Amino acid sequence: MPLNPSFASLTRRLGKGTGSGLLTGWVGLPDPLVAGVVATEPFDAVVLDMQHGFVDLHSVVQGIAQVALAGKPAVVRIPVGHFATASRILDAGAAGVIAPMVNSAADARALVTYTKYPPVGARSWGPAIALNVCGLTAPEYLAQANALTATIAMVETREALAAVDEILAVDGIDGILVGPGDLSIALSNGASVDPMAAEVDAALAHVAQRCKAHGKAACTFVTTGAKGADVIRMGYDFVALGTDVMQLRAGSNAFIKACREA
Structure with a gap:
């Protein structure tokens, strides 16, 4: 059966710390129609x-x-520590999983256990819906799933930042996503949440360099389009441009402002 190109487009287009700059929407509202609306916009x-x-x-x-x-x-x-949920998500047809608060190589290896089939991990078999989404037969999916589905570990603490090389060295980890909000809290010892802080920028640059050195994807979340362009220049391959709620508020405010000023 032919592989659905949209399913494969994530890992095939995802760079390795080279600034390929795939742009993603971010959906937290539970109505699936929201995800559908966001997906029709020119996100990757x-x-x-x-x-x-x-x-x-x-x-x-x-x-x-x-x-x-x-x-x-x-x-x-997925929620923090819910590595078993990662398997269910992939069985449902997700092209990738992001796991928050991966603070060590041991955490990374535990994550891979649930997201990759042997010999890399120990993911259990059951991709019934995933077969519909990707268009592959069961044998084809088993042979290709480890390469076609992305396992991304989040770095958002001092501990994780110090262990970034060890995390990237784990077989089956395809990339790192820097969580700038939580990282800013950690780096300021709880004094502030400021994803635009200079120390966060330094950490972003460092992670991008280490991802490139390991041949893994550099990913992050930004709150403005200008910041998105900045991190792509740093070498980021996968950039989330705010959340659905942020964009809903921004769009509403822009409409209201334009109307009142007209």
């Missing part, structure tokens, strides 16, 4: 957020389908 992928968003397992399965209908790959951020 859509992230469904089960950590800080309100997306549960039922709505994430429907959201993945909506994103797939729009011809885009869906990536899911």
